Amino acid sequence: MDFLRPASWEEALAAKAEHPTAVPIAGGTDVMVEINFDHRRPEYLLNLNRVGDLYEWEVGEDSVRLGASVPYTKIMENLRAELPGLALASHTVASPQIRNRGGVGGNLGTASPAGDAHPALLAAGAEVEAESVRGTRRIPIDAFYTGVKRNALAPDELIRAVHIKKADGPQQYSKVGTRNAMVIAVCAFGLALHPETRSVRTGIGSAAPTPVRAQAAEEFLNAALEEGGFWDNGKIITPSVAKQFAELCSAACNPIDDVRGTASYRRHAVGVMARRTLTWTWESYRGARNASEGAA
Amino acid sequence: MRVNFTVNGRPQEADDVWEGESLLYVLRERMGLPGSKNACEQGECGSCTVRLDGVPVCSCLVAAGQVQGREVVTVEGLAEYAKDRAEGGCASGACGTGGTTLDEAQRWQAKGADSQTGEGVELAPIQQAFIDAGAVQCGFCTPGLLVAADEMLERNPNPTDADIREALSGNLCRCTGYEKIMDAVRLAAARQSEGV
Numbered sequence: 158m159d160f161l162r163p164a165s166w167e168e169a170l171a172a173k174a175e176h177p178t179a180v181p182i183a184g185g186t187d188v189m190v191e192i193n194f195d196h197r198r199p200e201y202l203l204n205l206n207r208v209g210d211l212y213e214w215e216v217g218e219d220s221v222r223l224g225a226s227v228p229y230t231k232i233m234e235n236l237r238a239e240l241p242g243l244a245l246a247s248h249t250v251a252s253p254q255i256r257n258r259g260g261v262g263g264n265l266g267t268a269s270p271a272g273d274a275h276p277a278l279l280a281a282g283a284e285v286e287a288e289s290v291r292g293t294r295r296i297p298i299d300a301f302y303t304g305v306k307r308n309a310l311a312p313d314e315l316i317r318a319v320h321i322k323k324a325d326g327p328q329q330y331s332k333v334g335t336r337n338a339m340v341i342a343v344c345a346f347g348l349a350l351h352p353e354t355r356s357v358r359t360g361i362g363s364a365a366p367t368p369v370r371a372q373a374a375e376e377f378l379n380a381a382l383e384e385g386g387f388w389d390n391g392k393i394i395t396p397s398v399a400k401q402f403a404e405l406c407s408a409a410c411n412p413i414d415d416v417r418g419t420a421s422y423r424r425h426a427v428g429v430m431a432r433r434t435l436t437w438t439w440e441s442y443r444g445a446r447n448a449s450e451g452a453a
Numbered sequence: 454m455r456v457n458f459t460v461n462g463r464p465q466e467a468d469d470v471w472e473g474e475s476l477l478y479v480l481r482e483r484m485g486l487p488g489s490k491n492a493c494e495q496g497e498c499g500s501c502t503v504r505l506d507g508v509p510v511c512s513c514l515v516a517a518g519q520v521q522g523r524e525v526v527t528v529e530g531l532a533e534y535a536k537d538r539a540e541g542g543c544a545s546g547a548c549g550t551g552g553t554t555l556d557e558a559q560r561w562q563a564k565g566a567d568s569q570t571g572e573g574v575e576l577a578p579i580q581q582a583f584i585d586a587g588a589v590q591c592g593f594c595t596p597g598l599l600v601a602a603d604e605m606l607e608r609n610p611n612p613t614d615a616d617i618r619e620a621l622s623g624n625l626c627r628c629t630g631y632e633k634i635m636d637a638v639r640l641a642a643a644r645q646s647e648g649v
Contacts, residue, residue, distance in 0.1 A: 257510055
């Protein structure tokens with residue numbers, strides 16, 4: 158094994174071009190487990206800890222450019238207003254020790270269907286900034302996950318940052334597990350209201366071969382909200398609408414039975430989380446709306 | 454490969470380190486510092502918790518090569534670290550005469566401090582609180598808990614029970630002595646705020 162220690166992003170890209178099989182390591186919370194258990198013996202480890210850019214974030218007009226290695230702890234502490242869904246998701250990651258090391262770049266690189274960040278990224282809307290010596294490209298999050306632990310990265314590419322849309326409305330994140338810490342999601346659900354575009358986006362984790370959106374459910378809800386004038390009148394969402402939204406979210410799952418839960422439990426739980434997160438976010442939207450109207 | 458880094462405030466060098474080796478292995482097997490415990494090797498249990506540039510991490514999940522040029526504090530250096538901090542000095546010890554030598558760290562033992570007489574080895578307040586509250590049973594999880602709890606008290610001097618539980622949520626005690634551990638952290642926090 159060789160340990161590559163690039164001191165800059167350019168050096169990291171050059172190293173990855175020269176050794177496409179090199180395994181990038183930043184927080185190490187996935188990679189080191191595999192090495193400790195002898196499940197993986199990469200020829201090259203590409204240490205990204207010295208690339209300072211990866212630990213920085215910038216809040217722009219419409220989106221946040223989040224460096225790939227920004228630890229979850231920093232997201233929770235600094236980006237709760239801009240990225241509420243991701244901040245909530247970050248808080249469910251493992252333990253303080255793990256959140257101090259791990260970041261979204263690793264979640265994307267591993268591309269496990271159970272990665273905690275994915276549903277939040279799908280719901281908020283995001284693009285992955287991938288780069289190689291050949292150039293930079295932005296991969297829409299919907300096209301990023303290509304299979305179980307597979308992603309759209311080319312062998313010579315590294316993840317530099319994620320561009321995540323700043324919240325324009327309430328967001329929620331929910332995760333099922335046996336306790337509040339150190340849990341791999343049995344299943345997870347992210348939901349974001351986008352009042353500016355009058356749309357809703359979702360993200361489902363651990364209930365299909367890849368993280369997915371419940372697109373049929375989103376389309377149904379968008380139409381129902383529009384038809385009923387809900388965005389304007391701020392009424393409580395009709396229980397039948399919430400119920401059908403939940404059912405469509407369950408239907409978007411394609412889960413398996415495993416040690417953490419059965420497929421039918423996952424489908425059921427995703428439906429429950431969908432209904433709850435819709436209620437929570439909508440109540441918060443109504444509250445903000447009524448408050449601003451009251452002031453006016 | 455060779456790795457140079459600071460351990461408990463003193464520069465150290467590890468040679469012939471395997472590229473896939475963890476920081477935990479280097480500390481235990483190469484530095485002779487077995488205070489950080491090796492249990493799950495997958496970041497689940499927190500018994501290998503150390504501070505890396507001040508931040509609590511599982512040393513089993515840090516590749517040895519990643520600590521090149523960085524500062525690590527282990528449980529063996531915790532008493533000195535806490536003392537430096539209390540004196541308003543450079544807590545990492547890297548900037549002065551502070552810190553703990555490898556030899557001192559290897560010989561360090563958590564005994565002799567009589568809670569009645571206060572005699573013996575000087576302990577970090579959190580260590581003394583663990584002894585006084587009866588928070589040590591088999592002792593295997595204790596080093597990780599001490600490092601994690603000490604860091605929380607540094608950040609948050611007046612923690613609520615929820616704060617304590619959250620800060621220690623990455624540390625498992627299979628004796629399940631959590632109530633006494635909570636007592637110990639509350640005791641350390643109370644003593645800290647009273648300036649005892």
